[in-house]
Amino acid sequence: MSYAALDAKRIEKAAKAALHTLESASETTEAHQRKVLMIERIHALAHAAAETEGQGVITLTSEEFWLLSKNW
Numbered sequence: 001m002s003y004a005a006l007d008a009k010r011i012e013k014a015a016k017a018a019l020h021t022l023e024s025a026s027e028t029t030e031a032h033q034r035k036v037l038m039i040e041r042i043h044a045l046a047h048a049a050a051e052t053e054g055q056g057v058i059t060l061t062s063e064e065f066w067l068l069s070k071n072w
Contacts, residue, residue: 015043
């Protein structure tokens with residue numbers, strides 16, 4: 001599994017856009033709900049990292065990044 005340290009503010013913005021896209025969909029499957037929960041988790045972590053003084057980065061797995069990039 002590969003990891004990448006990414007700018008937390010950019011990830012927070014991307015996660016917010018992805019959440020908007022996912023929440024506007026009429027889909028209600030379990031898979032869709034899991035995607036929403038995962039993106040909410042990423043958004044919360046990115047937000048916390050962006051607000052932490054001297055931090056500003058978040059580490060995502062390639063799977064998390066792929067999930068996020070597919071929905072923004």
